[in-house]
Amino acid sequence: MPKIGVFVCHCGSNIAGTVDVEKVAAAARTIPGVVVACDYRYMCSEAGQETITKAIREYGLDGVVVCSCSPRMHEATFRRAAEREGLNPYMVEIANIREQCSWIHKNREEATEKAIVLMRAAVAKVKRDTPLTAGRSGVTRRALVIGGGIAGLSTALDVANAGYEVDIVEKEPTIGGKMAQLDKTFPTLDCSACILTPKMVEAAQNENINLYTYSEVEKVSGYVGNFTVTIRKKARFVREDRCTGCGACMEKCPSRKAKNEFNCGLNTRSAIYIPFAQAIPNVAVIDAQHCLKLQTGKCGVCEKVCAAGAIDYTQQDELIQREYGAIVAATGFQPIRPYQFGEYGYGRYPDVITSLELERLMNAAGPTDGELRCPSDGRKPKNIVFIQCVGSRGQTCRDKSYCSKICCMYTAKHAMLIRDHWPDMDVHVFYIDVRTPGKNFDEFYRRAAEEYQVDYRKGQVGKIYEEDGHLMVQGSDLLEDRQVLMPADLVVLAVAVEPSPDARKLATMLTASMDNNDFFTEAHPKLRPVESPTAGIFLSGMCQGPKDIPETVSQAGAAAAKVIGLLSKKELTANPCTAHPEEVRCNGCGECEKVCPYGAISYEEKELRVMGRREKRRVAVVNTALCQGCGACTVACPSGVMDLQGFSNRQILAEVDAICR
Amino acid sequence: MTVTEKEVSRQILQLSGANANLCIRCGRCTAACPVAGQMDQKPHRFASLLLHGQADTLLRSNSIWLCLSCMACSERCPRGVDPARLVEGVRQYAVRPRGMAHFSPDQVPDVVDDEMPQQALMAALRKYRK
Numbered sequence: 001m002p003k004i005g006v007f008v009c010h011c012g013s014n015i016a017g018t019v020d021v022e023k024v025a026a027a028a029r030t031i032p033g034v035v036v037a038c039d040y041r042y043m044c045s046e047a048g049q050e051t052i053t054k055a056i057r058e059y060g061l062d063g064v065v066v067c068s069c070s071p072r073m074h075e076a077t078f079r080r081a082a083e084r085e086g087l088n089p090y091m092v093e094i095a096n097i098r099e100q101c102s103w104i105h106k107n108r109e110e111a112t113e114k115a116i117v118l119m120r121a122a123v124a125k126v127k128r129d130t131p132l133t134a135g136r137s138g139v140t141r142r143a144l145v146i147g148g149g150i151a152g153l154s155t156a157l158d159v160a161n162a163g164y165e166v167d168i169v170e171k172e173p174t175i176g177g178k179m180a181q182l183d184k185t186f187p188t189l190d191c192s193a194c195i196l197t198p199k200m201v202e203a204a205q206n207e208n209i210n211l212y213t214y215s216e217v218e219k220v221s222g223y224v225g226n227f228t229v230t231i232r233k234k235a236r237f238v239r240e241d242r243c244t245g246c247g248a249c250m251e252k253c254p255s256r257k258a259k260n261e262f263n264c265g266l267n268t269r270s271a272i273y274i275p276f277a278q279a280i281p282n283v284a285v286i287d288a289q290h291c292l293k294l295q296t297g298k299c300g301v302c303e304k305v306c307a308a309g310a311i312d313y314t315q316q317d318e319l320i321q322r323e324y325g326a327i328v329a330a331t332g333f334q335p336i337r338p339y340q341f342g343e344y345g346y347g348r349y350p351d352v353i354t355s356l357e358l359e360r361l362m363n364a365a366g367p368t369d370g371e372l373r374c375p376s377d378g379r380k381p382k383n384i385v386f387i388q389c390v391g392s393r394g395q396t397c398r399d400k401s402y403c404s405k406i407c408c409m410y411t412a413k414h415a416m417l418i419r420d421h422w423p424d425m426d427v428h429v430f431y432i433d434v435r436t437p438g439k440n441f442d443e444f445y446r447r448a449a450e451e452y453q454v455d456y457r458k459g460q461v462g463k464i465y466e467e468d469g470h471l472m473v474q475g476s477d478l479l480e481d482r483q484v485l486m487p488a489d490l491v492v493l494a495v496a497v498e499p500s501p502d503a504r505k506l507a508t509m510l511t512a513s514m515d516n517n518d519f520f521t522e523a524h525p526k527l528r529p530v531e532s533p534t535a536g537i538f539l540s541g542m543c544q545g546p547k548d549i550p551e552t553v554s555q556a557g558a559a560a561a562k563v564i565g566l567l568s569k570k571e572l573t574a575n576p577c578t579a580h581p582e583e584v585r586c587n588g589c590g591e592c593e594k595v596c597p598y599g600a601i602s603y604e605e606k607e608l609r610v611m612g613r614r615e616k617r618r619v620a621v622v623n624t625a626l627c628q629g630c631g632a633c634t635v636a637c638p639s640g641v642m643d644l645q646g647f648s649n650r651q652i653l654a655e656v657d658a659i660c661r
Numbered sequence: 662m663t664v665t666e667k668e669v670s671r672q673i674l675q676l677s678g679a680n681a682n683l684c685i686r687c688g689r690c691t692a693a694c695p696v697a698g699q700m701d702q703k704p705h706r707f708a709s710l711l712l713h714g715q716a717d718t719l720l721r722s723n724s725i726w727l728c729l730s731c732m733a734c735s736e737r738c739p740r741g742v743d744p745a746r747l748v749e750g751v752r753q754y755a756v757r758p759r760g761m762a763h764f765s766p767d768q769v770p771d772v773v774d775d776e777m778p779q780q781a782l783m784a785a786l787r788k789y790r791k
């Protein structure tokens with residue numbers, strides 16, 4: 001019979017406050033095979049670990065059960081301790097008597113009873129544990145960053161500067177993301193392009209960085225350290241190696257009715273275009289939908305005017321396959337289009353705009369050359385009303401449940417910039433709360449109210465309507481306890497942000513998890529904020545949740561540090577708790593392959609010896625490098641031959657038996 | 662038996678079927694209400710006054726009789742509080758002690774009198790529709 005030791009942790013009063021730990025240890029001593037059982041204040045402390053290693057030495061233990069917190073907390077700690085003493089680390093089992101017992105129960109007697117049951121189950125399991133050895137795999141020393149906004153660029157630069165190769169895949173024709181569209185940036189009001197462009201140039205010139213613009217990730221396979229990714233490089237119909245970005249084609253192109261995305265559709269652009277002056281790469285792209293040549297076969301003006309001979313109407317999408325050790329999601333966000341708020345009339349009244357549209361209307365390179373004008377008739381606005389939290393912090397189907405975090409600050413920025421440039425304009429802001437935590441942030445917002453006399457109103461807007469050709473805003477002022485009505489020339493909606501619409505598709509390819517709002521989830525909200533729960537996938541920027549630029553850049557740096565840590569490893573140890581079929585009984589039915597979320601199962605024709613006879617049969621084969629040990633196949637297998645190492649069917653049933661005894 | 666104002670407030674909250682705890686005091690209800698201008702207690706105050714046990718202020722307000730039951734507030738409320746139900750709850754409470762607490766739709770013609778505000782009738786009908 002194997003010799004088992006049981007160690008019960010008090011976790012201060014976390015466990016001992018509700019569970020009679022001595023009683024749990026005493027109960028353990030009565031189980032056949034348990035040769036030592038004791039309790040201690042903090043098992044994870046150095047002295048606590050010493051108790052375990054000493055017992056392994058003195059009693060020659062074959063298995064260890066620690067009754068403590070969740071295995072997510074300290075399983076690794078106790079396994080390392082066992083390994084130091086020469087015991088196979090997979091001969092250590094954790095009975096979670098904290099999260100699953102003491103923290104959720106109040107009655108001491110019942111909690112103690114449950115702790116004993118959990119301990120008994122763990123002892124039953126450890127008796128059937130077998131020593132396991134973790135496999136090893138190499139690491140491809142190259143990272144993939146998906147998304148070329150400020151988040152992706154910052155991560156890529158940090159990783160590249162540490163000496164590793166990085167590829168950036170950006171779906172738009174240029175890198176830069178939303179930050180390229182901003183005018184000035186809080187809290188310092190520096191010009192967005194002035195601080196972003198150097199980063200873009202640096203990324204383009206860094207010899208370790210490879211840009212795939214106008215490209216998308218098509219397929220991802222593999223596992224941490226060894227991903228294989230297929231990238232679709234969409235046809236630009238312009239040869240990147242030849243185009244000099246002179247812009248002659250844009251001037252001559254007769255199709256000029258396409259909405260200019262960069263200016264939020266506030267003006268139009270030609271079918272062949274460069275998104276903006278500082279675009280990288282500075283290469284034109286043909287928008288096939290609006291190109292006369294590609295749609296009707298007639299035109300070809302750009303080809304004629306291009307001195308570099310860069311136009312190629314026959315260009316096709318290109319598929320590129322590359323290997324990576326780590327993948328970073330940096331797909332960012334988009335502001336919502338607030339059509340569902342009929343009471344505000346966005347889309348109906350041209351002078352009701354979103355904040356991002358305002359950025360373009362205030363930008364010197366924007367559609368009005370930086371002169372703030374009403375989109376309806378180009379007049380100079382006199383009264384400007386801002387509405388905060390449009391679509392944020394709600395509970396109805398029209399809203400996002402979260403706070404979009406950046407709007408309070410950028411609205412203060414907009415209000416202040418307007419009052420600074422055009423002191424004759426009046427600015428009113430309807431707010432629910434002004435949320436400005438952060439270094440120098442509240443001071444920034446107060447400056448808008450105090451120095452620039454921006455009229456902040458605690459209240460919301462219920463309705464916007466037109467009267468005699470003028471917009472009227474009906475709102476509430478809760479501090480004055482009244483309804484207010486004011487005319488407005490321009491209404492700016494600080495709308496909610498949401499993740500990039502392709503994020504979910506990407507998350508599925510990466511098997512990375514997302515929350516209900518389609519933001520990528522982190523492995524641990526506090527302790528592992530830049531890693532996805534899927535090994536080898538990291539998170540950077542707004543794709544993980546709303547953030548401003550300072551926070552985005554910090555997170556991007558943190559993600560880079562994690563990527564560098566991974567790429568600098570010579571080899572990785574794999575989880576040995578993988579699935580294995582018992583080949584002789586497998587009939588190759590194909591059920592397991594269907595349920596495996598990691599594509600780890602395939603089938604092979606194998607020659608087997610069954611009772612002395614040779615037989616050729618189709619059997620399941622698990623690629624242990626891909627297998628994450630989720631156990632889906634073990635449940636799906638109708639013959640019960642698929643088994644998970646370290647969590648065998650036999651072990652799980654033994655646990656159930658021990659619980660039901 | 663004495664019933665405290667706090668208890669009355671609790672009963673109204675229960676009767677309304679709305680969850681006032683969801684309210685974030687944004688004021689969109691008051692901003693949307695077509696008659697808020699004339700109300701002495703604006704729609705946004707219903708949630709907090711009831712939660713704070715101050716039903717009497719609302720019971721004595723003109724708001725419950727001015728309210729059109731147009732549901733504009735409930736339509737716009739970002740939190741799904743359904744403030745129109747809170748107004749209705751208070752109205753119900755005001756109507757009940759007048760001896761009109763238990764009637765069914767077919768009795769409506771009998772109980773209608775000129776004094777009774779139409780809103781009370783609408784509220785009663787909605788309440789006893791089931």
Ligand SMILES: Cc1cc2nc3c(=O)[nH]c(=O)nc-3n(C[C@H](O)[C@H](O)[C@H](O)COP(=O)(O)OP(=O)(O)OC[C@H]3O[C@@H](n4cnc5c(N)ncnc54)[C@H](O)[C@@H]3O)c2cc1C
Binds near residue numbers: 170185333540
């Ligand atoms: C109106 C407004 C004003 C703002 N003002 C300020 C300010 O003054 N100061 C401040 O600090 N912050 C400000 N911000 C916030 C700032 O814009 C963000 O913090 C920042 O842009 C986030 O960067 P990001 O790289 O995470 O996302 P993004 O800028 O959205 O970049 C993501 C990139 O990924 C690409 N992408 C998306 N999906 C895919 C895919 N599937 N494959 C490949 N590529 C993909 C996108 O095309 C984009 O280039 C403002 C935001 C708004 C809306």
Ligand code: SF4
Binds near residue numbers: 693728729730731748
């Ligand atoms: S239901 Fe009553 S309180 Fe609500 S908006 Fe209409 S009139 Fe105002």
Ligand code: SF4
Binds near residue numbers: 685704737739
């Ligand atoms: S609209 Fe809803 S959340 Fe806002 S104050 Fe009124 S009841 Fe409260």
